[in-house]
Amino acid sequence: MGRNSRKVDILHAASKIVSERGIFNLTLEATAEEAGISKGGLLYHYPSKEALVKGMVDHLASNYREKIENNAKADPKDVGKWTRAYVDVTFKNTYENKDMNSGLLAAKAVNADLLNPIRDLYTEWQRDIENDGIDPVKATIIRLATDGIWLAELFDIYHIGEEKKEIIYARLKEWIDEQKPE
């Protein structure tokens, strides 16, 4: 299994189509063209549209999980490390990781069950954040506010400005750090 870059290329192509042209334009042909391969070649790697979308979700889920885990484990301070990791990774990713957006949008449209890996992720994170050595209610609110920003952007409903975003980010980080371990 030397090369898997082709599979990832296809995933990126699909994401690009969804974010630029919308879910209804995510066809196998368009994806193949965007990825620079033939339809037959695409079907070789992902034997159905659903498999393609599943590939998108699984890919982003494992990436996201890994990032948060690494962040939390590298944190020198134990108290609040999961909450901090969630806030940091999500704030930094919102722009870079457009794949996230598109994969979720596509999965929600094609087959909601494909979102299961994401649901598992959130269940885990919520558990970790509630046992982070700080007030669990405040920690949850911090997580929710972070979600509020990226979900509104994903949905293209409201984009908070860069400056405001920084101020919110700073305040949330303050809140995490000012919490006393019990």
Added chain:
Amino acid sequence: MGRNSRKVDILHAASKIVSERGIFNLTLEATAEEAGISKGGLLYHYPSKEALVKGMVDHLASNYREKIENNAKADPKDVGKWTRAYVDVTFKNTYENKDMNSGLLAAKAVNADLLNPIRDLYTEWQRDIENDGIDPVKATIIRLATDGIWLAELFDIYHIGEEKKEIIYARLKEWIDEQKPE
């Protein structure tokens, strides 16, 4: 224009299809059947699929705006009234108003420009919340946390439990009320 209930019925039918069967099953025929009318009759009221989805978004946008406005205006306390209205209406609506969900999902899929009325709404609310007589950063975080809950539910990514939701709600309301006017 005595009767417009038929138009609203159609909107409800469309919403139901989107939330139960997904966007790809929102076809004109399915909508007509769900609404109990013929395809011709549906096309009479909404001459295209895009018009139908636009109808969904416009309907929910005006409903939502009205609710928040009424809430804020009926609030006996001036300080924090917009933030309170946003939190109250959104928390109460999350379950009842599934139309919201479906209309947004459909619009995002069909034509993102149809979301403009929603964007305008958020721009207004953000302005009101920032000038609500309380710390604008905290007010914004409260709004974002509220968004975090309903957007995650809309997206079916994470459903916070009823008890936790009540606790979050209470805490957010506390935060609004403990703010001193400047």
Added chain:
DNA sequence: GAAAGAGTACCGTCTGGATGGTATAGTAAT
């Protein structure tokens, strides 16, 4: 060491079914 086979990674075409939208003729109520 040459032929045969197996596996991988594709390419390009075809078809059946679904769907958006049009059209038309007719009905019932106001």
Added chain:
DNA sequence: ATTACTATACCATCCAGACGGTACTCTTTC
């Protein structure tokens, strides 16, 4: 006469997935 439909037929387009190839690289067998 106009509004608000019903009912049915129809068309053009799109697309998922099937299918039959091709090309290349290993590995096995004789």
